[in-house]
Amino acid sequence: xxxxxxxxxxxxxxxxxxxxxxxxxxxxxVDNKLIAIDPVKGHLLQIDPTNDNTTIINPHATFEFVDxxxxxxxxxxxxxxxxxxxYFCQLNDFKLQEFVTLPYPANGIAVWASTVYVxxxxxxxxxxxxxxxxxxxxxxxxxxxxxxxxxxxxEELWVCDTTEQSVYCLERATGDIKFSVLTPFASPTGIxxxxxxxxxxxxxxxxxxxxxxxxxxxxxxxxxxxYRDRTFVHPLYYYYNSNEHYxxxxxxxxxxxxxxxxxxxxxxxxxxxxxxxIALPAETDRQKVKHVEPIGLPxxxxxxxxxxxxxxxxxxxxxxxxxxxxxxxLIEVRGIKYRLTPRDVEDLPNLSTEFQSRYLVDxxxxxxxxxxxxxxxxxxxxxxxxxxxxxxxxxxYVYDELSYGIKPHIDTPDVVLDRGIGSCGEYVGVLxxxxxxxxxxxxxxxxYKCPPYAEQRGVPLQPDFNHVWxxxxxxxxxxxxxxxxxxxxxxxxxxxxxRFFMGLAWYHIEIGKGISFETITSKGLPLEEIxxxxxxxxxxxxxxxxxxxxx
Numbered sequence: 232x233x234x235x236x237x238x239x240x241x242x243x244x245x246x247x248x249x250x251x252x253x254x255x256x257x258x259x260x261v262d263n264k265l266i267a268i269d270p271v272k273g274h275l276l277q278i279d280p281t282n283d284n285t286t287i288i289n290p291h292a293t294f295e296f297v298d299x300x301x302x303x304x305x306x307x308x309x310x311x312x313x314x315x316x317x318y319f320c321q322l323n324d325f326k327l328q329e330f331v332t333l334p335y336p337a338n339g340i341a342v343w344a345s346t347v348y349v350x351x352x353x354x355x356x357x358x359x360x361x362x363x364x365x366x367x368x369x370x371x372x373x374x375x376x377x378x379x380x381x382x383x384x385x386e387e388l389w390v391c392d393t394t395e396q397s398v399y400c401l402e403r404a405t406g407d408i409k410f411s412v413l414t415p416f417a418s419p420t421g422i423x424x425x426x427x428x429x430x431x432x433x434x435x436x437x438x439x440x441x442x443x444x445x446x447x448x449x450x451x452x453x454x455x456x457x458y459r460d461r462t463f464v465h466p467l468y469y470y471y472n473s474n475e476h477y478x479x480x481x482x483x484x485x486x487x488x489x490x491x492x493x494x495x496x497x498x499x500x501x502x503x504x505x506x507x508x509i510a511l512p513a514e515t516d517r518q519k520v521k522h523v524e525p526i527g528l529p530x531x532x533x534x535x536x537x538x539x540x541x542x543x544x545x546x547x548x549x550x551x552x553x554x555x556x557x558x559x560x561l562i563e564v565r566g567i568k569y570r571l572t573p574r575d576v577e578d579l580p581n582l583s584t585e586f587q588s589r590y591l592v593d594x595x596x597x598x599x600x601x602x603x604x605x606x607x608x609x610x611x612x613x614x615x616x617x618x619x620x621x622x623x624x625x626x627x628y629v630y631d632e633l634s635y636g637i638k639p640h641i642d643t644p645d646v647v648l649d650r651g652i653g654s655c656g657e658y659v660g661v662l663x664x665x666x667x668x669x670x671x672x673x674x675x676x677x678x679y680k681c682p683p684y685a686e687q688r689g690v691p692l693q694p695d696f697n698h699v700w701x702x703x704x705x706x707x708x709x710x711x712x713x714x715x716x717x718x719x720x721x722x723x724x725x726x727x728x729x730r731f732f733m734g735l736a737w738y739h740i741e742i743g744k745g746i747s748f749e750t751i752t753s754k755g756l757p758l759e760e761i762x763x764x765x766x767x768x769x770x771x772x773x774x775x776x777x778x779x780x781x782x
Contacts, residue, residue, distance in 0.1 A: 246686070247434070247464040249278045250285040254438035255462045257302035257311070257339060257380055258421035265464065266302065267421065267436065268311070273297035275325075280425070280434075280464075292325040301339035301350070301380055301421075310347070312337035317349055331365055333358070339380030341388070343403075348388065350379040357381065357388070357406065371406025374399040376726045382422050384431075391419040391435055394721070395730045397568070398422065398435065398467060398480075412469045412480035413566035413736050415685050421464075433469070438462040468781035476575070476710070477516060482565030482737055482779035485681060487512065488772040490526050490557030495550065495766045502548040502753045510678075510743030511539040512560050517567035518741050520560060528556035535746050557770070563779060564681075568734035569712050571705070573617045579707045582672055590672035590704065590745075597664040601645040607632070607661075608668035618671060622703050622714065623732060625665045630720040630727050633658060637696070658716035659699050672704035674745035676713070681738040681773040692773045700731075702744065711744070 249255065253271040260266070265278040266288075273293035277286045289296055301312035310319045310330070317337055318327040335353035342348070346368070347360040356370040357379075373379055377394025388401040391414070398419065399411040414435055421436030441461045444454050471478040489509060511532075512520050523541075530541040541558050582591070593599040611628035612621045636652040644661040647653045653661065659675060666673045677699040682692040702711040715731035735741075742748060751758045 244432070244466055245280075247278060247280050248283050249276055249462070249464075250283060252276060252285070252462050253460045254420070255436040255464065256300045256420045256438065258423045258434065258436045258464060259302055259304040259382075260423055260425045260434075261304050263427075265423075265425075265434070266304065266309075267464070268296065268299045268302050269462075270296075270298050270300055271460075273299070275302075278464075288322065289325050295325065295327055300378075301337065303340045303342045303382070305342035305344075308342075310340050310342050312340040312349060317347070331360060338378050339390075341381040341383045343383040348381055348383065350381050350390065352376075352378050357390070371401070374401065374408055374411065375730075376728055378420075380419075380421050382424065384424050389422055389424075389433070391422040392728075393418045393420055395728045396736070397730050397734075398433075398469075400471075408570070410471045410473075410478040410570045411568050412467070412478045413568055413730060413734055414467060415481040415483075415566065415737055416465065417683070433467045434464050435467045436462070436464045470782040475516070476571050476708075477567055477569045479517060479782060480566035480568075480737075481685075482517075482563055483685060484521075484561070484563055484776045484779055486559060486561055486772075486774045486776065487679070487681070487740060488526065488557065488559050488770070489679075490555055490770045491763075491767040492770060493548070493552065493554045493767050497765075498550045499761060499766060501550065502758070503546070504754045505545040505548050506752045506755075507543040507545070507556075508533070508747075508750045508752075509541050509543070509557065510535075510746060510748045511541055511558060512562055513538060513741045513744055515741050517565045517735065517737075519563040521563060522561040524559050526555065526557045526559055528554060530556075530558070536744075538744055538746050540743075540746070555770075562740070564737045564740065565779065566735065566737045567713075568730075569710070571619060571708075571710075571712070571733065573619045576618045576705055576708070579618060579705065582670070582704075582706050586672050586704065586706070590674055591667045591670065593664070593667075595660070595663070595675075596643050597660060597667070598643040598645040599664050599668055601643075603645050603648050604661075604664050605668060607648055608665045611665050612669055618705060621669055622666065622671055623729075625662065625669065625671075626714060626719075626732060627725060627727060629658060629661050629665065631724060633661065633717075633720070635717045635720060653717070655696075655716040656699050658720075659701050662701055662714065662716065666701075666703055672706075673701050673714075674704075674711075675699055676702050676741055676744045677739065678742045678748045679740050679771055681740060681775070683736070683738045685737070685775060685778070688775050688777065690774070692775070694771055694773070697771075700739075713739075 252269050255267045258267045267276045273296040274287045275289040277288045299311045299313045303310040316332045317330040339350040345362045349358045359368045375392030375395035377392045379392045386403045390399045400409045416437045418439040419435045420438045425432045440458045445457045530543045533540045611625045633653045641656045644664045647657045700715045712733045
C-alpha cells in the first residue's frame, strides 16, 4: 500500500496560481521554489508556492524557450524538451546545448542520475537514453494516448497524460504500471514532487481554456461568450489499495439536492394511493453518504436489491395539487481507478444462476434477439475469450460504430446501431446488449454528475443533463467495475482514452445500481400511461463545500 504524505501546513496544500502565465507545462521544484515553463510566452518562471509570487528568470532568453513543453532538473543543470530536440543548459547563461534530436516531437523529460527519460506521443513510447553517451538504451510503452509529461521518484516513473486526465505510477526498471489515478481537473500538463519537512507532496500542473461571459461595451447586447487561458498547479493526493486493486485520488465534500415539483403539462385524472420512489446515493469504494434528509415532504426508506430508496406516499394526487419533495444528501466523493490486468481475470468461475437470470437477460428493451445486435456482439470480440479484453473490445467497438448526439427519447440498440448516433443512454443500451450476449454480467448506474468545477466552493451548481453509465461484473473477484458510456469517445476511430474504463472521476455520483432511479405506482401498480416528465419538473443542485484531506 502506497500513499502520498502531504505536509500539515495549509500553505503547502493550496492551489498555486502564477501571475501572468498563459499555460504551464513542465514543472520542477528547486530550493523550495517551483520552476515552470510557459511555452506560449517562452517564460521560465520561478514561483513561490506559498503566495504565487512569480519571477521570469530568463528575461533575455524567452525566444529560445518558446514551445518548450518539458523541463527537468539534475545536478544544477536544466533539461528541456522543445519540438523534436532535447537540450540542457545552466540557469546563469541559458545557452541551450543539444542532447538528442528525435524524428518526432519530444513532449516531456525527466533526468535521474545517468538516465534521461523522454515522452513522445507520436511514437507511443517513453524513450530512455544514457546521459553520457546520448545513446538510446531502451523504451517503454507510454501508459496513455495523450501528450505526456514525466518525473522520477526513486524507483518509480510518474507520468501525467492530458487526454487521459490521469497520473500513472510506473516501475522505473520495467515500465510496468503499478497503479494510476484520475486527476481532479482536466488536461494535466506537468508533474513534480515537492520534498519538505512533512514528507512529499505531488503537484500537477493544468493548462486549458475556460469559457466566460465578457462584458463588451462596444457590443449590443454587451455580454458575449468568449474564452480565456486557465493554468494552475494543484496537489494531487492518492491512496493505493493493492489488495482491492484500486487507487483513490482527490475528493470533495458536496451536497446534492434532488427534488420533484409536481406541475402537470395538462390535467390528469386523480391518482390514488401513490408511492413515488427516488433512489438515494450509494455507498461505494469511492463514495460515502454522510447524511440524508427529506425536502418538502417526509419519506420512508426501503432497500431494493441492496440500494437505498426514498419512498414518498400520497393518499391521492389531485389534478390541481402542487408539491415540492425530494432529498438532500451530504456526500464524500473521490476519484477512483481500478487496476486489473487480463492475467488477473484468467480461469474465472462461471456466473451464478442468480446472476445469469438477472444480468444476462434482455430486461430493458435491449433488442438482444435482433440480428444486427447479435451480429455486433460477435464482431465486437472476435475470437477473444478473456473477460477484461472482451469488455474493452466491446467498448471500443461501440465507440467505432457510434457518434454522440442528444435525443429526446431512448431508442433500442438495433435502431441505434443502424443509425450510428446515440445519446449516453443509448450508448449504455448497446453496451449492455453486447456485454450480456457475450456472457458478461452488467447493470446500469449513475443519473447525474456534479458540474466539474472543484474551485467553485459554496456556489449552487446545476448540471445541464442527466447521465448514465454501467458496471460489469468479474466473478471470482466479486467486483463490479465501472465503464463510462460515451465520454471517452473523443476521437474518430481511436485510439480512445481509457480513463473511465474501470474508473470514475470525483464528480460522478453513484445512484441506483441496477435499479430504476425513479418510479411511481398507484394502488400498487406502475403508471404506464403517464411519464414522469408529464406530471413533474425535477430540480437538481450541487454545492461543493471543501476538498477532502488526503487518506
